[in-house]
Structures are given as C-alpha cells and as structure tokens.
Amino acid sequence: MYIKKKRPWEIPENKAAPEEVYLGRRKFLRDMGYLSLGGVMLSGLGTGVFGLFEENKKEDVIKVPATKASNLYPAKRNRIYTLDRPLTDELVAGSYNNFYEFSSGKSVWKHIGKMQLRPWTVEVTGLVEKPRTYDVDDLVRKMPLEERLYRLRCVEAWAIAVPWTGFPMRELVKMARPLSNAKFVTMTTFMKPDWASGQRLRFWQPWPYVEGLTMEEATNELTLLATGIYGHELPAQHGAPIRLVVPWKYGFKSIKSIVKIEFTANRPATFWNTVAPEEYGFVSNVNPDVPHPRWSQKTEKIIGTDEERPTVLYNGYGEFVSGIYPKG
Numbered sequence: 494m495y496i497k498k499k500r501p502w503e504i505p506e507n508k509a510a511p512e513e514v515y516l517g518r519r520k521f522l523r524d525m526g527y528l529s530l531g532g533v534m535l536s537g538l539g540t541g542v543f544g545l546f547e548e549n550k551k552e553d554v555i556k557v558p559a560t561k562a563s564n565l566y567p568a569k570r571n572r573i574y575t576l577d578r579p580l581t582d583e584l585v586a587g588s589y590n591n592f593y594e595f596s597s598g599k600s601v602w603k604h605i606g607k608m609q610l611r612p613w614t615v616e617v618t619g620l621v622e623k624p625r626t627y628d629v630d631d632l633v634r635k636m637p638l639e640e641r642l643y644r645l646r647c648v649e650a651w652a653i654a655v656p657w658t659g660f661p662m663r664e665l666v667k668m669a670r671p672l673s674n675a676k677f678v679t680m681t682t683f684m685k686p687d688w689a690s691g692q693r694l695r696f697w698q699p700w701p702y703v704e705g706l707t708m709e710e711a712t713n714e715l716t717l718l719a720t721g722i723y724g725h726e727l728p729a730q731h732g733a734p735i736r737l738v739v740p741w742k743y744g745f746k747s748i749k750s751i752v753k754i755e756f757t758a759n760r761p762a763t764f765w766n767t768v769a770p771e772e773y774g775f776v777s778n779v780n781p782d783v784p785h786p787r788w789s790q791k792t793e794k795i796i797g798t799d800e801e802r803p804t805v806l807y808n809g810y811g812e813f814v815s816g817i818y819p820k821g
C-alpha cells in the first residue's frame with residue numbers, strides 16, 4: 494500500500510457533514526471510506542474516496558444522455574458574472590457532491606445508476622394565476638438559457654467554481670403570475686426510494702428534500718434554475734434535470750432534481766432546517782461571522798487545488814443581494 498497525501502478538504506473532526514450527527518460518527522466515517530469494515534482507522538491511506546480525482550475516468554463519472562433540449566448547449570456566457578479564482582476541474586466537481594438521496598458520502602456518481610432522467614415534469618403550482626405541469630425540455634425551450642460562472646460554497650466549508658447553464662428563476666415566476674398573497678417559493682425534489690437508497694435507509698428524515706426562498710430572493714437576478722454545467726446538460730449527481738443555484742447562500746439551499754415549484758403564503762418547512770434548526774437556518778446566507786455550531790465559517794477550502802481562502806459575506810455577491818437584507 495502506498496501513502497496518499499492527505500488533502501486539506503478531507504473532513505477533519507471539526508468540519509464534518511451534517512449527516513454525521515444523525516448517523517453516528519462510526520457509520521459516517523465508514524460511508525466516507527475512512528474505516529475498513531473491521532473498524533481500523535485508515536485515514537491517510539489510499540482508501541479510495543479522495544483518490545477519485547486521479548483514478549477515475551471522465552466518461553465513467555460524467556454521464557449526460559441526449560435529450561430533446563441537448564442542442565441548446567453550450568449556451569452563450571453572460572459576462573456579468575465573473576470569478577475570483579479558476580474554474581474547478583469538471584471531473585473534480587462531478588466526483589465530489591452532496592446528494593443525500595443517493596449517498597451520505599461524496600462519491601454520489603457511483604450511486605445514481607437507477608435514476609430515470611426522462612420523462613421529467615416540473616409542476617408549477619400554489620398561489621399563481623397560471624398553474625401548470627411542464628415537461629422539463631419544453632420548459633427549457635421556453636426559457637432564455639445562458640451560461641454563468643458562479644462560486645458555490647458548502648456549509649461544510651468547501652467551495653467550487655463552476656459554469657452553470659440555466660435561466661433566471663424570475664422568468665419562471667413571471668410566467669406563473671403569482672398572486673399578491675404569494676410570499677415564498679417552495680421547491681421539492683423527487684421522492685423515489687427505488688432510485689435513491691438514502692430515502693430508504695434514512696427513512697426517518699423528512700423526505701422528499703424541500704427548500705424555499707422568499708419571493709424577493711427568488712426573483713433576484715442571481716437566482717438561477719440550472720439545467721446544465723460545463724457546457725452540457727447536468728449529469729445526475731449535480732441535480733439533473735433541473736436544480737436551483739443561489740450562490741450567496743450555503744449550498745444546501747441549492748436544491749437538486751426539482752419536481753415541484755409551489756408559491757405559498759407561509760415559510761415552508763425545509764429539509765435540513767427541520768432536521769437540525771440550530772445548525773441550518775432558513776435564510777443561511779454565507780457569512781464568515783456566523784459560525785456553524787460545530788465549526789467556524791471563517792475560511793473555505795477550494796476543492797481540487799488545496800487552497801484555503803477567507804470566507805466572504807454573501808459569498809462575494811453582496812453587490813447583487815445586500816439590498817434584500819437591510820438588517821445585515
């Protein structure tokens with residue numbers, strides 16, 4: 494056996510994933526590939542999980558089946574949105590994911606094999622003049638697709654920078670014509686225990702995954718419904734066929750594989766906020782001065798380059814969103 498260099502974003506004691514609390518540390522570490530079945534601590538040895546980036550072939554990790562909308566990619570890049578760092582390598586971003594429906598580890602791409610990406614419908618419902626269920630490809634064809642380079646910051650203190658393809662959520666809101674009493678937009682992920690072992694194994698969690706935004710957040714220009722990444726449609730592990738991207742909030746707000754978008758008068762009960770309200774707030778804007786109860790948020794690790802950077806308020810998107818939060 495050879496010794497693999499421990500990467501700084503390997504989860505240290507004080508920066509564990511939310512799941513650790515509920516599964517117990519041993520089960521969590523085993524899922525993450527740190528423990529052998531016999532229970533011997535293998536941290537620092539070549540256990541596989543963090544060797545992914547060198548060892549896996551791109552065609553095994555990034556699978557993008559053709560659809561009725563494939564010819565729309567790549568979309569034209571919107572140059573307004575720039576980065577302060579290089580883009581994350583596609584293979585790195587596609588092999589280090591959070592998608593608890595499929596796995597509580599990061600090798601989500603190994604567990605998505607049963608997911609059926611088509612047909613896929615998105616129900617737009619609730620307090621709107623124009624409720625309607627859309628075939629996802631028909632919806633994408635109606636919408637102005639563009640590419641945007643955004644940073645994504647996970648509450649676990651790691652970050653990536655990726656080119657999303659998608660359309661502003663405000664375009665969908667306009668089309669739905671919300672009633673004046675609509676105050677929140679609630680989004681729901683699929684419920685398919687047949688595909689997603691997490692929905693069977695962690696049956697006590699409040700599946701399906703739900704997230705929500707205020708109307709003002711949902712119609713902010715940054716709020717994107719993404720259907721593509723790296724110039725093609727989303728692979729399943731990134732939340733195909735359609736997922737939210739709100740880059741000034743912690744990653745768990747950016748809900749994947751959406752089947753329902755509902756306009757509501759009241760704040761919805763959201764997944765992580767229901768599981769652990771003291772750890773995962775409803776608002777959850779990136780903020781270095783608000784520590785997570787179990788770890789600091791002062792810095793972030795950039796996946797793939799080992800670089801550590803100071804966390805920036807609103808993940809650096811203050812010029813777009815600070816007006817929404819007058820009290821800071």
Ligand SMILES: Nc1nc2c(c(=O)[nH]1)N[C@H]1C(S)=C(S)[C@@H](COP(=O)(O)O)O[C@H]1N2
Pocket residue numbers: 589590591592593594645646647648653682702730731732743744745746747748749750
């Ligand atoms: N349905 C669903 N959406 C989800 C998650 C999840 O577990 N289930 N994880 C969230 C978290 S914690 C993060 S950091 C981002 C990760 O997005 P990525 O894997 O495309 O980088 O997805 C978010 N969306």
Ligand SMILES: [Mo]
Pocket residue numbers: 591646647648649743744745
């Ligand atoms: Mo996250």
